[in-house]
Amino acid sequence: MRTNELRKLLEEVKDGQIEVDKALDHLKELPYKDIGIAKIDYHRELRNGYPEVIYCEGKSIDHIQQIIQEMLKGNNNILATRAKEDVYQAVKEICPDAAYHALARIITVKRKEVVTPDSYIAVVTGGTSDIPVAEEAAITAEMLGNRVERIYDVGVAGLHRLLGNLEIITNAKVIIAVAGMEGALASVVGGLVDKPVLAVPTSIGYGANFHGLAALLSMLNSCASGVSVVNIDNGFGAGYMASMINKL
Structure with missing residues (x-):
């Protein structure tokens, strides 16, 4: 925004010619x-x-x-x-x-501090191979001003590992479930909690996984309520959306 435009807008606010909210709307569209x-x-x-x-x-x-x-x-x-x-x-x-x-x-x-709410985001992975995508989500959420709890390698092949961390997961305001293979983790988590679950399919898996397509379709077809899905390997998108939910 050019300096003269900003000066004119400030003068209009000062003189009462334009309301602060309307001036803010102008600023949102400009520079x-x-x-x-x-x-x-x-x-x-x-x-x-x-x-x-x-x-x-x-x-x-x-x-x-x-x-x-x-x-x-x-x-x-x-x-x-x-x-x-x-x-x-x-x-x-x-x-x-x-x-x-x-x-x-x-x-x-990091040049300035961001206000962090008391509530936190839980990032859960099916396996260790899913951690890079999970870390993209976690780091994104932290940089946007959120506390993140990581619960990694708790997939459905050993369900007791997930149940052993259920208290941390259920106390989160929003859960990010990251999984490849058949992508069943999101449905299981969605059936256990009363919080929104953001499912992230990963491209981890054998041939019929089709580079994450199988996990994506499983998550999209989840019968658990409250599960929404982002694109394959899109940890950033999940971390960004989780941050918006956590700060509501």
């Missing part, structure tokens, strides 16, 4: 910064409650560096998903306080 290779959406946090997230896959290292440099001018927290080790090393050159979460393939930069 972004065009840096040539990307348009940085500065007001996404104002509109949606969370700042813009950088999806690194498919972007060049140079473009990622430019985007992060621009976003850091506003002292913003940075969440960059699907980032490889070489991308992280390049980001460290311009931002020494960047952290890399290798399992989740996420780069984070």
Whole structure:
């Protein structure tokens, strides 16, 4: 947003020509910064409650560096998903306080504290192989200002492991269930709790798993009420949605 536009809007609020709520609506629709290779959406946090997230896959290292440099001018927290080790090393050159979460393939930069509610999100996995997707969900939720409890490797092949952690799961405000193979974990969890369950199918499994399609269809066809499904391996989407639910 140009300076003269902002000054005019502030003057109108001050003179009572426009209500604060209407001025806020104007601000929500206005500013972004065009840096040539990307348009940085500065007001996404104002509109949606969370700042813009950088999806690194498919972007060049140079473009990622430019985007992060621009976003850091506003002292913003940075969440960059699907980032490889070489991308992280390049980001460290311009931002020494960047952290890399290798399992989740996420780069984070924390410049300001985010208010965290007392309630928490539980992230549950069927197996150890599902942990990378689960960590993408967990790190995303934590960066958006949530407490996360991790309960890993409690799939239906050994149901006693899940039941042994039931108290932690049932006390969460929202549960993220991450599973590959046949994806049965989401239905089991959904049948045990009175909280929303976000199901994340993973591409883990043998041939007939079809790279996560079998788990996706199982979760979509769940007979348990209160289960919603995100895309295959979409830990980020689940973490983001869980954060929105946890903060309601």
